[in-house]
Amino acid sequence: MASTLVQCGAWKLTLELGGTEILGIMEDTVATATEPKVEAFFNGTVDLPCNFKNPEEISLEELLIFWQDANDLVLYELYQGREKREFIHPKYINRTEYNQTTWTLRLQNVRIEDQREYKCLVQHRGPKGLVLVHQFSFQLFVLAPFSQPEITRLDNMTAKIGDVLNFSCSAEQGYPQPEEMYWMVTTENSTKIPGIMDLSIDNITQLYDVRTTLSLTFNETTRINISCYLQTVGQKEPLISKILTIEIQSNEDPGNNFLELILGLVLLFIVIAIVCWTKRHRLCDKRGTTKEKAEDPGHSEEKQVLPTTGHTEQAEK
Structure with missing residues (x-):
């Protein structure tokens, strides 16, 4: 945006400052300037320029310096070397600080509504009254960085071949509106x-929240990486989300496979238990028979009588 100021001949310039009419006279001058851009961050501070060099080294006691916005609301006024708060608009009270060394005005707690055109004016109090000796206009742009984009799964289902899964990506509290939001889906390519x-806007801070969604059909690939990009105004590189990796399973139901494994293990355990029980039962039966024979008194006596009987018969013969 360009601002051109052309004055031809001696003419009167009338300014209104806080309801007070100020009359000045300007001689033949021709001045052309390109309106610069000044950037500030939301909730930060910014130095508003005046670009006054004071080549004639006029004393501050003879100058009136003030900044005003596009609506002619006064941000700050320095009258004869002293701050004058009478005409400062309430929205700028206690938000400004003047730096005499650099001829700049520091604006604090920058808001989105502060984005507009401003100008600095310098008047010299001479024999003919207040004369405008300098005017500098500029445009203030306010920036608020968006948060890092974040991907969210919109479902909890397990990804299988042929399924359609839904995702959302969001970033918050930024200004101005972003230029572009897109997805990068990576397999082999x-x-x-x-x-x-x-887009949605906070009615108090006037900051934007942005969101986009993605529906993705999974083919035969076993792994897919998904990331979300947000391109903002004035930034060369986009903001990038963390990578979300999706593992694709086969169409076989993993729950059925797990159930079959459990049933197989249970069946194997039952077979082993039966085999062990059978062997143990047979071993117990065998031990029981042997023990019964060992404890049978008739059987014992029979074994002892037989040799005795044979010996007696031989003796009798």
Whole structure:
């Protein structure tokens, strides 16, 4: 935006400052200036320039210096070397600090509503009254960095071949509106998928929240990496989310496979238990028979009588 000031001949310039009419006279001058841009961060501070060099080294006691916005609201006034608060608008009270060394005005607690055109004016009090000796206009732009984009799964289902899964990506508290939001889906190759931005604005801070969604059909790939990009105004590199990795499972139900494994283990345990019980039962039966024979008194006596009987018969013969 350019501002051109052309004056031809001697003419009167009338300014209104806080309701007071100030009359000045300017001689033949021709001045052309390009309106510069000044950037500030939301909730930060910024130095508003005046670009006054004071080549004639006029004393501050003879100068009136003030800044005003596009609505002619006064931010700050320095009258004959002293701050004058009478005409300062309430929205700028206690938010400014003048630096005489650099001829700049520091604006604190920058808001989105502060983004507008400003100008610094310098008047000299001479024999003919207040004369405008300098005017400098500039545009203030306010920036608020968005948060890092964050990907969220919109479902909890396990990804299988042929499934369609849904994702959302969001970033918060930024200004101005972002230029672009898109997805990068990476398998063996990377594919850029444009996103449709859904914007909402905070009525108090006037900052934006942005969101986009993605529906993705999974083919035979076993792994997919998904990331979300947000391109903001004035930034060369986009903001990038953390990578979300999706593992694709086969169409076989993992729950059924797990159930079959459990049933197989249970069946194996039952078979082993039966085999062990059978062997133990047979061993117990065998031990029981042997013990019964060992404890049978008739059987014992029979074994002892037989040799005795034979010996007696031989003796009798």
